[in-house]
Amino acid sequence: MRNDVKAIQLVWLSKTGLTNLNSGEGGSNLVDIKKFRYGGQEFPYVSGQAMRFYLKEAIRRHLRPEEACVADEQGETCGRIAECVLCDLFGFMTTVPDVGALTRVSPVKVSPAMGLLPLEDTMVTDFLTRRHRGAVVQQQAEMRGDIVNVELAVNIYKAGICIDTVRVGREEELVQVAEQQSAKKGKAIKTVRGVQLKDFAPEQERFRRITLLLDAIKDFSDYSKQARLLTDFTPDFVLVALQHNYSHRLQKAIELCNDGTAKLNVERLRQIITEVQEELVAVDSKPALWAGMVEGIVDNADEVKQALQDLQVPILTPRQAIDAAKKALGLEGLKQ
Numbered sequence: 001m002r003n004d005v006k007a008i009q010l011v012w013l014s015k016t017g018l019t020n021l022n023s024g025e026g027g028s029n030l031v032d033i034k035k036f037r038y039g040g041q042e043f044p045y046v047s048g049q050a051m052r053f054y055l056k057e058a059i060r061r062h063l064r065p066e067e068a069c070v071a072d073e074q075g076e077t078c079g080r081i082a083e084c085v086l087c088d089l090f091g092f093m094t095t096v097p098d099v100g101a102l103t104r105v106s107p108v109k110v111s112p113a114m115g116l117l118p119l120e121d122t123m124v125t126d127f128l129t130r131r132h133r134g135a136v137v138q139q140q141a142e143m144r145g146d147i148v149n150v151e152l153a154v155n156i157y158k159a160g161i162c163i164d165t166v167r168v169g170r171e172e173e174l175v176q177v178a179e180q181q182s183a184k185k186g187k188a189i190k191t192v193r194g195v196q197l198k199d200f201a202p203e204q205e206r207f208r209r210i211t212l213l214l215d216a217i218k219d220f221s222d223y224s225k226q227a228r229l230l231t232d233f234t235p236d237f238v239l240v241a242l243q244h245n246y247s248h249r250l251q252k253a254i255e256l257c258n259d260g261t262a263k264l265n266v267e268r269l270r271q272i273i274t275e276v277q278e279e280l281v282a283v284d285s286k287p288a289l290w291a292g293m294v295e296g297i298v299d300n301a302d303e304v305k306q307a308l309q310d311l312q313v314p315i316l317t318p319r320q321a322i323d324a325a326k327k328a329l330g331l332e333g334l335k336q
Helices: 048-060 085-090 203-219 266-279 301-310 318-329
Strands: 007-015 035-038 041-046 092-096 100-104 108-110 113-115 123-131 145-153 156-164 170-180 190-199 237-243 289-293
Touching: 007 203, 007 318, 041 156, 048 085, 048 108, 048 203, 085 203, 156 203, 203 318, 237 266, 237 318, 266 289, 266 301, 289 301, 289 318
Parallel strands: none
Antiparallel strands: 007 156, 007 237, 035 041, 041 113, 092 100, 108 156, 113 156, 123 145, 170 190, 237 289
16 A cells, blocks of 8 residues: 555545434434534434444454454443454544553544435425234224334435544554753653554555455445335445545535535535645546546536546546545455
8 A cells, every 4th residue: 555645535425215324312202313403404414423333334244253343231342453453443442451441543534424405305204103913902993003203304415534544553652752851950850752653453454454444435334224214325426535644624525505406516626626636645647536426416417527527536436436546555455
């Protein structure tokens, strides 16, 4: 993998079918959708915690049991960076006997998935009955059961991820860098300390873990309520960037116009891509940025394509865009 890449960043849109990806607090007979309010309107969202769970489970499918721990009754994971892929990528807070509390900040930063269309135009309440099996109880000539209302919605969600590649398979440790002698007699010497990264996994294993994560973005699927509300939540329009500088600026590139339509704000797209180009590494003498899109996601697709072409951004499908980034990184064939 290229040593000059400090961050791999993706931001994407995903259009769902009629579903409920992440429930809110609800009530005794209501399964609601998580919502936020903006400009006097309600929009759906999928929490960052749920997004991390979806990615973890997609990665787990390709790992041996000893490579992906499961949290215990207290919600604590193993904390073994060298052996556990999930603890390495997604961080942890745990306690270790004879050591104490250990914390790892995740090198993978994940955003909530924010719905971009108002719920008043896209949501419906589904009437669900849970009938009890076994002895049939007759009450007013009807079978007794639980009645539940489930909020469902169609929407376009924006999500993003940024991978701090330098810290995958590594952890910070304190090191002594200098000593300062006190000017007063009897005063102790002051130790000056700094931070350096310590390797916990070999180089090829670090690169394999990044590959597993990128592949998980292409096909994560363990969202809630899929038994009867099947949908796809993977990227339909995506920007993928390889950066020599760690920043989250690309997350601002994708935004819908505030006119109630599914039109992408093309001027915002141009401005942000122009800004981040100076942070991109070069691949074949071109900035390492790829776009992937399928038809029918945004209303002004032709205008978006023209803007990307003007900025010399290759336009592929979402999976092809992620694979192009993997190829530029030299990560092909490292999943297993």
